[in-house]
Amino acid sequence: MRRRTLLAGAALGLGLTLSGTAMAQDKTKACFVYVGPIGDGGWTYQHHQGLLAVQEAFGDKVETAYQENVPEGADAERVLTQMALSGCDIIFTTSFGFMDATNAVAAKFPDVKFEHATGYKREHPNVATYNARFYEGRAVMGTIAGRMTKSNKIGYIASFPIPEVIQGINSSFIHARKVNPDVTISVVWAYTWFDPAKEADAAKALIEQGVDVILSHTDSTAPLAELAKTPGTIGFGQASDMAEYKPSPRVSSIIDNWAPYYIKRVGAVIDGTWEQADAWEGIAGGEVEIGEITEAVPAEVKAEAEAMRDAIAAGSYHPFTGPLNKQDGTPWLAEGETASDGDLLGMSFYVEGIEGDIPK
Amino acid sequence: MDLTAINPAVLIASLMVAAVPIMLAATGELVVEKAGVLNLGVEGMMIMGAVYGLAIAVEAESPVVGFVAAAAGGAALSLIFAFLTQVLLANQVATGLALTLFGLGLSSLIGQGYVGIKPPPTPRLDFGPLTDIPVLGTILFRHDPVVYLSVLIIAAVWALLKFTRAGLILRAVGENHDAAHALGYKVQRIRLLAILFGGAMAGLGGAYISLVRVPQWTDGITAGAGWIALAIVVFASWKPWRILLGAYLFGGITVLQLNLQAAGARIPVEYLSMSPYLITILVLVIMSADRGRAALNAPAALGRNFHASR
The missing domain is CATH 3.40.50.2300 (Response regulator)
Structure with missing residues (x-):
């Protein structure tokens, strides 16, 4: 039965x-x-x-x-x-x-x-x-970072040394330096896309080095959680809006749509x-969106960042526009010249002004 | 590279924080091993503590409740180990390993709904003006209560083992369970209590990771901290204060390697990331080189099961 x-x-x-x-x-x-x-x-x-x-x-x-x-x-x-x-x-x-x-x-x-x-x-x-x-979004974040940093040190939590990440580091740095010539960038390679413990430790180490603005290229909210513990430091939502950390430490974000x-x-x-x-x-096609810039950012900085966003969206500005030199000082882009997609997709060098080496 | 950018006071303060999880877990394991039981399930109990601590803290909106729940959760998992090894007399090594694997799996299941959720913040203790003392204030007076608790627990364990009758009995059970039994001590009951304490401490350590250090839940969040805790017990040659030393050493290198990276040291990242583990192995090798002394310190009945009829 x-x-x-x-x-x-x-x-x-x-x-x-x-x-x-x-x-x-x-x-x-x-x-x-x-x-x-x-x-x-x-x-x-x-x-x-x-x-x-x-x-x-x-x-x-x-x-x-x-x-x-x-x-x-x-x-x-x-x-x-x-x-x-x-x-x-x-x-x-x-x-x-x-x-x-x-x-x-x-x-x-x-x-x-x-x-x-x-x-x-x-x-x-x-x-x-x-x-x-994503580097278009980084240009906007870099502008805010350069204006907002008081210690003139910004940090970047990088995942893997691949072109996409290097574009992000370069774009952030170029635009931070553009509005603040004294700015320096410290890069920490986490060698992971998602490991909140490691990301938090990296953020902590950067803060201990006097960094007060952190951009992250990893997937979790852990760097923002770490920033939230230290008043006076800010960061950005990465890939998603990460709105639960508004209005500070998350002052804006790059949203992948x-x-x-x-x-x-x-x-x-x-x-x-x-x-x-x-x-x-990119921004023009709607795949990259800039999340709300919160009241923690002064109005004129917000306006400047939004102008940057709109110029990129309109196609009147390219984040990689010459004159730009490579890290070792050799010329890369001449005055007014913009980077080709091929250059960007194979990007394996820092621009002039960034210290340290890209791990092999 | 700009080494001056590394502030030693800040570095020491953050290594104290980084060392807390392994210190708590290692203290618990020390008591367990002193009672003659080898529980390799520390990693499993830690991660259970991490997930319970976060889940309960989120539900109750209180980190304190979370820490208590984590200790209870770690102890509950260690009860399985106690039942298998003390009642059914299963092999301790195999049971401990199974406990770790089980804990990793179960925590992942429980944690499903809690990925990415923010736990309530654990406040720092307020020491008022003491916080503002240069250097010392940064190092000593800007932590959350668990940092101080972990040191207090080490002191308590040290005093208990060294000065009290209970400590003497615990050590007797660990050194020679037959003799302890002949004297009328309940070997299994004492070991059970030691195992529960070990579980609770591991749970607390795990919760510190998910509630304070990260603070978030993700699968495998303890990332091998339980194994380091086991190594530190050997490193400390079963002496409580040396656990403090071992944990600070390990925590210090973990923190230092990230600081070196952030300061732009031109050392390949891979070497820096592996350095805490390398140092742990190195110290273990040095410790074990002097075989006689290391063996003298190990509890004589470590890892051996006891049955009264024998």
Whole structure:
């Protein structure tokens, strides 16, 4: 009797699964791979907001799935393969370190579309890349940092020595120096995207060095939590608004808004018009937003930062405009010349004025 | 590099803070080992303390309640260890390792809903004008209560082990459980209490990480602090005050390496990041080189199970 009940149960279960797959075939399945937890309040949180926007925009036409905390490396390949096998039509891999795994898995599943964030490898026709011009946001933050620092020391918590991060350091520094010629920048390499303990320690060390404005290029809110303990120091929301630290220490933020891009690309899969692409939008395209500048910032500094934002959005100003020299003093950009995208994507040097070396 | 940018007073103040979690956990483990039990589950108990402390502090909106809950949580997990090793006489090494793995997994499950949430702040103790004394004020009088508590606990453990009858009994159980049993002491009960104390201390240490140092929850937040605590017990050759020394040394190097980086030292970051662990290994090697002395200090019945019928 018991065995029969079990069998019946199993059969029922099997039936359900089968009908489940049958139904799924009408729907487009969009899958997301996250490097951190959704609750990081930063990078991954914003990508998840994008997923929710996709679900909202297409309703019953799409099914979404995601996996959090996927390590960059061999595990990523396993997760991607599993997703491709489970019927995903388009997979977004949302960290630089997933680059090789994305291309390797894409080779095995030519019918599945892959979208890799912040990378540059598109080895197969079914791999697209997308990125945002975070350095434009850094120009605005750098302006505020240069004006707000009293010790003339700003700090930067960097993750990995990759072009995207180096662009951020350079852009922040150039614009801080532009408004405050005495400013210096200390860079701490955390070698992680998400490790609140390490990020907090790094922020603490910077504060102990007399730094009073910290920019972070890691994903958690921990640096802001550390800044909140020391009056007179400020920081910025990174990747997400991090509004819970308003009005200080979080005085403004760079918000990554992935929703429009995700909706566009998933829509293209539904229509069958998806094509390989390399998207790199900035403030003008709405992918990079500047969060509210709080009352902790004087009105004239706020106006200056907003003018910078608007000039970048209008295309009348490029954050990397000459004359700019490399760290060793060799000329990079002549007067009025702007950096090409190729230069930016391969950026592996500090600009003149930054001390220290980029780790290899 | 600008070494003058590193202010020694600030450095000492922050190494005291950095050392608190391992110091608390190591003090607890010292008592456990003094009773003759080797509990390798410190990491697991710490992380359980970290997650309980944060979760309860957030729900109760009080860091004090959080710390108490963390101690209770760590002790509760150590109860599993006590049951397995003292009642079922399971192997202590294997049980301790299992406890760590279990704690890491369970904490991750409990912590799911608490990622990225801010715990209520733990206030500093107010020493009034003392805070403004140059150098000394920075080093000694600008901390939260747990920093002082951790030193007080070491003093209390030292006094208990050295001067009281209870301490003598605890050491007797750890040195020779058969003799202690013959004298009429309840070996298992005493060990159980020691294990519970160890769990509570590890829990407190963990909560200090999630409530004060970071302050946030994320999977694996203790990042190996429990293992360092175990190493520090050996480093201290089972003497309470040397735990203070070991913890400050480790905490000091952890803080110093970040400060060196921020000051622009031209040493590859990778070496700086591994330096606290390298120093720990180095000290352990030096300590163990003199085999006779190290062995003399270790409790004789360490890691051996006791059964009255034998």
